[in-house]
Amino acid sequence: MIRLSVFYPSAEGATFDHDYYRDKHVPLAVKAWGLDGAEIDKGVDGPYVAAVHFKFASPDALAAAMGSPGTGDVLADVANYTSIAPVLQTSEIVE
Amino acid sequence: MIRLSVFYPSAEGATFDHDYYRDKHVPLAVKAWGLDGAEIDKGVDGPYVAAVHFKFASPDALAAAMGSPGTGDVLADVANYTSIAPVLQTSEIVE
Numbered sequence: 001m002i003r004l005s006v007f008y009p010s011a012e013g014a015t016f017d018h019d020y021y022r023d024k025h026v027p028l029a030v031k032a033w034g035l036d037g038a039e040i041d042k043g044v045d046g047p048y049v050a051a052v053h054f055k056f057a058s059p060d061a062l063a064a065a066m067g068s069p070g071t072g073d074v075l076a077d078v079a080n081y082t083s084i085a086p087v088l089q090t091s092e093i094v095e
Numbered sequence: 096m097i098r099l100s101v102f103y104p105s106a107e108g109a110t111f112d113h114d115y116y117r118d119k120h121v122p123l124a125v126k127a128w129g130l131d132g133a134e135i136d137k138g139v140d141g142p143y144v145a146a147v148h149f150k151f152a153s154p155d156a157l158a159a160a161m162g163s164p165g166t167g168d169v170l171a172d173v174a175n176y177t178s179i180a181p182v183l184q185t186s187e188i189v190e
Contacts, residue, residue, distance in 0.1 A: 003136055005146075022189050039188060041098055044154070046184030051100075053148075059139070089141030093134060094117050 001093040002056045008084045010049040017081040018042055018050060025077050026052055032070025049084070055093070062090065096188040097151045103179045105144040112176040113137055113145060120172050121147055127165025144179070150188070157185065 008016060026038050033054070041051040056062040065071070078086065103111055121133050128149070136146040151157040160166070173181065 002139070003134075005136075005141075018189070037190075039098075040190050041100075041184075041186035042189050044097070044185045044187055046100075046186070047182060048184055048186070051184075051186065087142060089136075089143055089146075090139045091136035091141070091143070091146065092139055094113070094137050095132075095135050 002059055002062050003089075003091045003093050004054045004056065004062060005089045005091065006052050006054075007048045007087040007089065008043075008050045008082060009047055009087060010043065011084065014049065014084045015082060016049050016084060020081040021050060021052075025074075025081055028070075028077055029054070029074045032068060032074050033065035034068075035065075050082075097154055097157050098184075098186045098188050099149045099151065099157060100184045100186070101147050101149075102143045102182040102184065103138075103145045103177060104142055104182060105138065106179065109144065109179045110177060111144050111179060115176040116145060116147075120169075120176055123165075123172055124149070124169045127163060127169050128160035130160075145177075 022040055026040055030038055035054060039053045041048070043049045043051070056065060117135055121135055125133055130149060134148045136143070138144045138146070151160065
């Protein structure tokens with residue numbers, strides 16, 4: 001299994017609409033990529049104001065999702081909830 | 096639910112023993128804190144060479160775990176698998 005985590009680093013003056021993220025953006029990504037769901041984090045302490053974790057069956061499944069037609073809409077939607085440039089991490093889930 | 100994520104940033108010359116981490120360190124932390132388990136990431140692409148995610152029922156449960164007698168052993172064990180200073184993130188799991 002592959003985890004795609006997207007992190008939003010906190011920064012002076014940065015904005016992040018947690019409600020829009022939960023209600024609109026993450027569901028848009030989940031639908032575009034044909035996933036069952038995702039786990040959303042609201043930062044309490046540490047470098048990130050928010051994060052999301054998506055799981056894919058394989059590196060190929062992740063690559064197929066990123067190349068799917070809906071990905072453009074997902075990326076274009078980022079400006080609707082934050083001024084922060086997201087940081088992406090791809091990992092193999094060891095256990 | 097609260098997620099405690101621990102990230103290990105990749106750096107020139109840094110070392111990380113993924114086998115020791117999976118087989119010894121994370122089980123030590125899980126036992127010390129009375130958890131059911133944890134999710135371990137092995138970095139494929141992005142800023143982190145490894146990460147782990149622990150779930151706690153509440154902020155109080157997290158604080159109690161951090162203050163428990165076993166936490167000292169967990170922290171002292173870090174030098175056995177990596178030269179990297181871990182980065183901690185605490186988050187509320189939104190969904």
